[in-house]
Amino acid sequence: xxKNMTQVEFxxxxxxxxxxxxxxxxxxxxxxxxxxxxxFTFNVDHKVIGIQYLVTAFVFYLIGGLMAIxxxxxxxxxxxxxxxxxxxxxxxxxxGTIMIFLWIVPSAIGGFGNYLVPLMVGARDMAFPKxxxxxFWLNPPAGLLILxxxxxxxxQSGWTAYPPLSLVTAPIAQTMWILxxxxxxxxxxxxxLNFVIxxxxxxxxxxxWDQVPLFCWAILATSLLAxxxxxxxxxxxxxxxxxxxxxxxxxxxxxxxxxxxxxxxFWFYSHPAVYLMILPIFGIMSEVIxxxxxxxxxxxxxxxxxxxxxxxxxxxxxxxHMFTSGTPGWMRxxxxxxxxxxxxxxxxxxxxxxxxxxxxxxxxxxxxLFAIGLLSMFVMGGLSGVTMGTAPFDVHVHDTYYVxxxxxxxxxxGSVFGIYAGIYHWxxxxxxxxxxxxxxxxxxxxxxxxxNLTFLPMHELGLKGMPRRVAMYDPQFxxxxxxxxxxxxxxxxxxxxxxxxxxxxxxxxxxxGDNPWQALTLEWTTSSPPAIxxxxxxxxxxHGPYDYGHxxxxxxxxxxxxxxxx
Amino acid sequence: xxxxxxSLWTLVAGxxxxxxxxxxxxxxxxxxxxxxxxxxxxxxxxxxxxTIAIALFLVVEGTIVLFLIxxxxxxxxxxxxxxxxxxxxxxxxxxxxxxxxxLLLGIYSVDVFNRMGGFDPAGHPHSAAHxxxxxxxxxxxxxxxxxxxxAPTIGIGASPQTLNKPADLVVDVKGIQYAWIFNYxxxxxxxxxxxxxxxxxxxxxxxxQDVIHSFWVPNFRLKQDALxxxxxxxxxxxxxPGTYPVxxxxxxxxxxxxxxxxxxxxxxxEYNSWRTENQIAQQQxxxxxxxxxxxxxxxxxxxxxxxxxxxxxxxxxxxxxxxxD
Numbered sequence: 001x002x003k004n005m006t007q008v009e010f011x012x013x014x015x016x017x018x019x020x021x022x023x024x025x026x027x028x029x030x031x032x033x034x035x036x037x038x039x040f041t042f043n044v045d046h047k048v049i050g051i052q053y054l055v056t057a058f059v060f061y062l063i064g065g066l067m068a069i070x071x072x073x074x075x076x077x078x079x080x081x082x083x084x085x086x087x088x089x090x091x092x093x094x095x096g097t098i099m100i101f102l103w104i105v106p107s108a109i110g111g112f113g114n115y116l117v118p119l120m121v122g123a124r125d126m127a128f129p130k131x132x133x134x135x136f137w138l139n140p141p142a143g144l145l146i147l148x149x150x151x152x153x154x155x156q157s158g159w160t161a162y163p164p165l166s167l168v169t170a171p172i173a174q175t176m177w178i179l180x181x182x183x184x185x186x187x188x189x190x191x192x193l194n195f196v197i198x199x200x201x202x203x204x205x206x207x208x209w210d211q212v213p214l215f216c217w218a219i220l221a222t223s224l225l226a227x228x229x230x231x232x233x234x235x236x237x238x239x240x241x242x243x244x245x246x247x248x249x250x251x252x253x254x255x256x257x258x259x260x261x262x263x264x265x266f267w268f269y270s271h272p273a274v275y276l277m278i279l280p281i282f283g284i285m286s287e288v289i290x291x292x293x294x295x296x297x298x299x300x301x302x303x304x305x306x307x308x309x310x311x312x313x314x315x316x317x318x319x320x321h322m323f324t325s326g327t328p329g330w331m332r333x334x335x336x337x338x339x340x341x342x343x344x345x346x347x348x349x350x351x352x353x354x355x356x357x358x359x360x361x362x363x364x365x366x367x368x369l370f371a372i373g374l375l376s377m378f379v380m381g382g383l384s385g386v387t388m389g390t391a392p393f394d395v396h397v398h399d400t401y402y403v404x405x406x407x408x409x410x411x412x413x414g415s416v417f418g419i420y421a422g423i424y425h426w427x428x429x430x431x432x433x434x435x436x437x438x439x440x441x442x443x444x445x446x447x448x449x450x451x452n453l454t455f456l457p458m459h460e461l462g463l464k465g466m467p468r469r470v471a472m473y474d475p476q477f478x479x480x481x482x483x484x485x486x487x488x489x490x491x492x493x494x495x496x497x498x499x500x501x502x503x504x505x506x507x508x509x510x511x512x513g514d515n516p517w518q519a520l521t522l523e524w525t526t527s528s529p530p531a532i533x534x535x536x537x538x539x540x541x542x543h544g545p546y547d548y549g550h551x552x553x554x555x556x557x558x559x560x561x562x563x564x565x566x
Numbered sequence: 567x568x569x570x571x572x573s574l575w576t577l578v579a580g581x582x583x584x585x586x587x588x589x590x591x592x593x594x595x596x597x598x599x600x601x602x603x604x605x606x607x608x609x610x611x612x613x614x615x616x617t618i619a620i621a622l623f624l625v626v627e628g629t630i631v632l633f634l635i636x637x638x639x640x641x642x643x644x645x646x647x648x649x650x651x652x653x654x655x656x657x658x659x660x661x662x663x664x665x666x667x668x669l670l671l672g673i674y675s676v677d678v679f680n681r682m683g684g685f686d687p688a689g690h691p692h693s694a695a696h697x698x699x700x701x702x703x704x705x706x707x708x709x710x711x712x713x714x715x716x717a718p719t720i721g722i723g724a725s726p727q728t729l730n731k732p733a734d735l736v737v738d739v740k741g742i743q744y745a746w747i748f749n750y751x752x753x754x755x756x757x758x759x760x761x762x763x764x765x766x767x768x769x770x771x772x773x774x775q776d777v778i779h780s781f782w783v784p785n786f787r788l789k790q791d792a793l794x795x796x797x798x799x800x801x802x803x804x805x806x807p808g809t810y811p812v813x814x815x816x817x818x819x820x821x822x823x824x825x826x827x828x829x830x831x832x833x834x835x836e837y838n839s840w841r842t843e844n845q846i847a848q849q850q851x852x853x854x855x856x857x858x859x860x861x862x863x864x865x866x867x868x869x870x871x872x873x874x875x876x877x878x879x880x881x882x883x884x885x886x887x888x889x890x891d
Contacts, residue, residue, distance in 0.1 A: 085820035158817045164794055165777040165818060253795025259778060260796060293637070295647040299657050324780060324789045324815075326720050326796045329685040336675050340668035344661060351660040354626065357633040360647035364638070372634065379626045383619040386668065390675040392682055393612055395722070396787040399780060399815040463596045465784030467815040470823030474811065549649030 033529065042137060044129035045532060049136050050115025051430060054423075057107035060143055064098035065492065067091040072454075072488040078475040088471040090154025090173070094146055097159045097177065100277065101184045102143050104415045108280040109188070109226075110136065112422050113195055113219045115430065119523035120213045122204030122541070124533040127197040131190050138187035145180035149173035158469060160270070163240060163251035163262050171244050178241045185230045185237075188276075192223035192230075204522075206541040213521050213545045214303050218283025221307040222276055228315065229272040236265030260326035267318035275314045277411060279307055281418030282349055285371055288425045289353050291519040292368035293360030296546040299352045306345035313342050323394045332391040339389035346382055350375065365517075366440025370421035373448050377413030381406055384459060399469075402462025408455040420447070420498070427505070428512030432528040435509060439501040446494035453487025520552055521545045583624045591617025601810055601831065602786035603725070603803040604682045609787070611678045618667060683801055686723025718771055718797035721790040725801075733769035733801060735762060741772070741779030741792040743818055744825040755844045760812060760829040762804055763837035769801045780816035783829055789815055804831040 034048055043049065070091050074082040083091065114132065118125055126132045149155055149170075155177035157166035166174050199220045203212065240262065242248040249255035251262045282303075290297045297303065319327055319335035353375055362368065384406040388394050397403060420443075427435050457480040462468075466477045473481070515524040523530070525539045543552050591613050600606055637647070679685065724731065737760065738749040748757045762768050772781055774792040781800060782789040785808075790800045814825035832840060 080823070085823070089817070089820055089822075156820070162778055162817070168777065169819065253793075258795065259793055293647060294639075294645070296649055296651045298650065299652040302652070302657050302661075325778075325791045326793050326798065328720055329679065332684065333676050333679060336679075337672045340672050341665075343668050344664050347664045348657070348661055350626065352657075354629055354633065355653075355656070357630070357637060359650060360633075360637045361639040361643055361645065362634060362637050372630065376627055376630055379623060383623055386671070387612065387615045387619065390611070390615070390671060391684065392608055392675050392678040393615065395682075395684075395789050396608055396612075396784070398789055399782075460596055464598055465811060465813065467782065467813050467823075469817040471820070472823035474826065546651075547649070549646040 033532070042133050044125070044133045046114045046118050046126045046129065046132060047430075047530060047534075049132055050111050050113075052136050053106050053110035053114060053139070054112075056139060056143070057103045057111060060098050060102035061107075062495070063147075064095050064103060065495065067095040067098070069488055069492050071095065072485040074471055075473070075481050076485040078473050078478055078481075080472040083471065085471045086153065086156055086170075089156035089158075089469070090150065090170070092469055093155050093158050093161075093177075094149075097155075097181070098143075098146060099411070100159065100273065101181060102139065102146070104277045104411065104419070105184070105188065105273070106139055107419050108277065108284075108415065108422075109195075109219065109222060110139075110191060112215070112284060112419075112426070113191070113222075113280060116426070116523060117195060117198055117216055117219055118202070119429075119526070119530060119534060120216050120521055120545075121199060121202060122207060122522050122535075122539055123198060123202040124535070124538075126194050127202055128194050132194050135187045135190040135194070138183045138190075142180040142183040142187075145176045145183070149176040149180075152176070160263075160266060161237075161240065162266075163243065163257075163259055164253065166240060167243055167252065175241060175244055178237045178244075182234055182237055185234050188226050189230050192226040195219050195223040196227070204538055204541060207522075208541075210300065211541055211544050213283075214286035214297065214300065214307075215280070215283035217304040218279045218286070218307050221311045222279045225272050225279070225311045225314065226276055229269040232265055233269030233273075236262055236269075239265075260322070263322050263325055264318070267321045268315075271318040271321060272311075272314050274407075274410070275310055277415050278418075279310065281374070281415050281422075282307065284418045284422040284425075285349075285353055285374060287521065288367050288371045288421050289356050290546045290548060291425070291517050292363045292365055292371070293357050294363070294548050295356050295358075295360040296544075296548050297352070298355035298358075299348075300544075300546065302348050303352050306348045309345040310342060313338060313345070317342055317389075320389055320391075320394065323391045324398045336389060336391045340386060343382065343386050343389075350379060350382065366424035366435060366437055366444065367421045369441065369444040370417045370424060370447075373444065374414055374417035374421065377409050377417065377451065381409030381413055384409065397462050399467055400462030401458040401466045401468055404468050405455045405458030405462060408451075408458070412455065413451050417447070417451075420444075423502075425517070426523075427502075428516045429523055429528050429530070431506050431509070432512050433505050433509030434512050434516060435505045436501050439497045443494055443497045443501065446490055446497070450487050450490030450494050454484050454491055455487070457481075457483045457487075520547060579628075583621055583628075586624065587617045587620035590620050597787075598784050599806070599808075599810075600785065600787075601804055601806040601808060602783075602788065603805055604722070605785065605787045605805075607678050607681055611674065614674065615671065618671075681725060683723045683725040683728075686725075686729060686801070718799040720796065721772065721799040721801075722788055723799060723801050724767075728767050728801075731767070734766040735768045737762070737768065737770050739770045739772050739781060739792065741774040741781065741814065741818070741825075743776050744814070744821040746779075746781070746812060746814075746825070746827050750841075753841055753845050755841065755848055757844070759827050761837060761840050762829065762831055763834045764804050764807045764831050765834070767801070767803050769799060772798045772800065777818050778816045779814050779818050779825070782813045782815040783810055784813065785810040786829075791816055804829075807831045807833055807836075 034043070034045065039048055039052060039055075043052075070083060071088065074080070074088055080088070114126065117123075150173070152172040153170040155161065155166070155174045156169045157174065161174065161177070199212070199216050239248070239250040243251050243257070249257045251257045251259055253259055286297055286303055317335055317339045319331055320339045323332050323335075384402070388397060388403065388406060424435060424440055427433075461477055461480050461484075464477065466473055512528045514526065514528055516528075517524070520543065522539050522541070522545075526535050543550065594613070594616060596616075597609055597612065600609060724733075736751060738751060739760070740747045740749070745758060746760075748760050750756075760770075770781065772790055772792040774794045776794065778794065779792045780789055781792055786802055786804070788800055788802055790798050792798060808831055810829050810831070812827045812829050814822060816822075818825060
């Protein structure tokens with residue numbers, strides 16, 4: 001039916017590739033749920049793919065986390081006495097790589113994006129389900145390449161892989177690292193294309209553009225940014241690959257190459273990558289806070305437009321990573337100003353969420369605790385970011401622990417807290433079961449304390465003179481480093497109550513019903529977990545996604561049993 | 567009893583926040599001792615930003631905590647909050663205030679950067695330095711070992727006061743895995759530590775032999791990458807005699823963390839005696855260095871005369887170089 005359509009109009013709510021209906025037809029037409037084995041196969045259901053992304057990413061989060069603990073153990077003393085310095089650099093490089101490319105990006109965009117976008121816009125699947133599955137299955141080989149590279153010493157040149165260091169250190173491992181990043185980059189491009197088409201073409205006709213949930217706006221902005229910037233990284237890395245293996249000399253200074261051009265190519269993607277890691281998280285914030293504060297989001301349009309503004313300005317700030325590199329003064333100043341401007345749309349979002357709390361009836365659920373934790377720590381990361389964005393000050397703190405402290409407040413206090421908030425919020429929808437709130441509170445307390453213990457002292461270390469990426473340091477910095485190391489142990493332990501909660505609740509948690517939080521976005525109008533094509537009959541949008549306080553949510557039965565909805 | 571008006575509480579809170587932020591912002595001890603003309607500029611700028619940041623931090627975090635307490639759900643209350651969806655004047659307000667703050671910071675940073683000398687290296691389009699901007703010629707300069715005579719175009723250069731004046735002392739600084747080598751063209755001295763007189767206008771011409779290094783003196787608040795193939799510079803005036811760390815700030819390999827040395831800021835008399843001593847001590851070597859083309863020597867041969875200054879033995883040097891090769 002779909003394939004016979006010849007007109008230009010995009011078929012609403014039917015996957016254009018048309019393989020899904022056939023699959024369902026192959027079984028009985030009432031196949032309600034996937035079996036556990038299906039989650040280990042090439043499955044085209046966006047919900048299966050979303051969970052595949054989340055679980056795979058979490059495994060890599062644990063691996064990357066263990067590497068971080070090893071780094072902090074080494075840094076408990078000034079001497080290099082635990083790890084071989086080259087292994088230290090390999091852990092440091094791959095800790096960053098794994099956390100960025102195999103944990104935050106795939107879980108925030110791949111995991112939540114895939115699971116939620118079709119449900120939120122009232123679609124039965126993503127626009128291109130097979131492409132979606134291909135995008136996911138590029139990730140496991142990338143992960144294996146990263147882990148396998150340790151056989152050859154592991155890449156040791158930092159996640160930035162600046163030549164010439166990346167050309168002269170562990171070349172086989174570096175090559176595997178490049179291939180892994182190119183794979184996840186390709187995955188990101190395919191996924192982004194899918195999101196853009198799905199959001200633009202497949203929302204239910206009854207949903208107006210100002211009723212599209214802010215998470216979808218965030219994913220749309222993120223996807224456009226990924227489409228524009230990821231190819232540039234791929235280009236830079238392929239040139240590096242050629243320099244490493246095929247005798248070219250794009251980045252070899254003794255053969256006419258230029259090392260700074262690599263940095264431009266790298267940061268043209270990798271600064272926007274910061275927004276790839278935080279914009280979907282901002283989207284999660286805009287979904288979680290209104291539901292648990294029982295308030296409409298404050299300034300829907302400002303939040304939606306600020307995502308777009310961050311994307312546009314975010315494409316023109318990359319040289320702030322290169323203020324001490326081979327960049328002339330005018331360039332340093334131009335990018336100081338553009339970097340400072342990014343603070344404005346980011347501030348708009350923070351203020352809007354704070355204002356959403358005003359006049360609410362705040363429920364301190366696990367999801368809300370992590371959302372508030374994010375809000376409070378992102379303020380810190382944002383303020384330190386503004387200071388570093390100015391070239392005169394960055395000339396002092398660039399490549400120091402001040403930077404490490406800053407971006408962990410943004411990426412751990414921000415992105416990871418946001419991912420946790422999202423998991424606590426949507427776990428009942430994904431599994432049909434509620435999480436244990438006591439374990440959630442323990443998890444939050446440990447994570448919040450651990451984060452601040454680990455990353456706050458790093459700011460002072462950097463200001464006082466400790467460079468980053470070092471296995472050995474000046475003994476004057478030992479006290480602060482030991483606080484950081486202690487904090488990292490607290491963070492390591494904090495994962496335990498979370499993991500117990502996940503596994504136990506998935507198996508034995510109380511049934512959630514369709515809409516345990518009395519939320520108003522469309523994903524809560526279907527069963528938990530949703531049926532294979534999401535709805536028996538597509539929902540009709542009758543109110544906005546955040547219309548709390550208008551009586552819509554009181555119509556929802558807080559503990560609807562699965563029988564009642566079946 | 568009548569309540570205290572909210573506006574009064576807000577005023578008091580505003581005064582308290584302002585006082586706290588100014589006091590902490592201006593009296594923090596987060597930065598190491600200042601030892602260059604640029605250091606007070608950077609610190610002054612940092613203190614302004616730190617003051618603003620503390621104020622914003624207190625206001626936003628305070629508001630969050632206040633709202634969390636005031637608007638917590640009371641037991642048994644399952645109703646929704648008030649349906650407020652926005653407030654345009656408020657949104658304009660909190661967009662405009664940060665915009666003004668960051669624009670002022672932007673202007674201030676241009677001013678500070680100019681006074682630090684950030685605009686000088688690129689500011690002479692007609693100088694010979696501009697030629698080196700073409701990548702090919704910069705590399706040619708490195709290969710023929712004449713980067714000392716090629717003025718770099720990138721880095722922190724002359725401040726507006728010293729513009730168009732030659733520096734009092736020029737030192738060529740080369741980064742190798744994992745050491746800094748300081749070469750004084752005027753006296754022929756080569757050292758593993760940087761010795762400079764206090765109050766002199768010093769120009770460092772930075773280069774790197776193998777991978778990217780970054781020359782950082784925390785007490786000077788100055789940092790500039792030493793890039794293979796692209797000459798860079800740092801120009802400064804040290805203001806306080808003493809010994810300060812020189813740190814490599816760019817990942818350069820396994821022993822990056824141990825690539826540390828010292829800058830010794832002497833009084834002019836001390837500096838002159840150091841210079842004389844070392845000129846005599848290195849006289850013999852000097853002749854050799856002049857006669858021998860360094861490009862023909864291996865790294866360890868080239869460095870062998872300087873091991874004493876680098877604080878390591880020739881054997882250690884040999885092993886480091888072997889490992890690297």
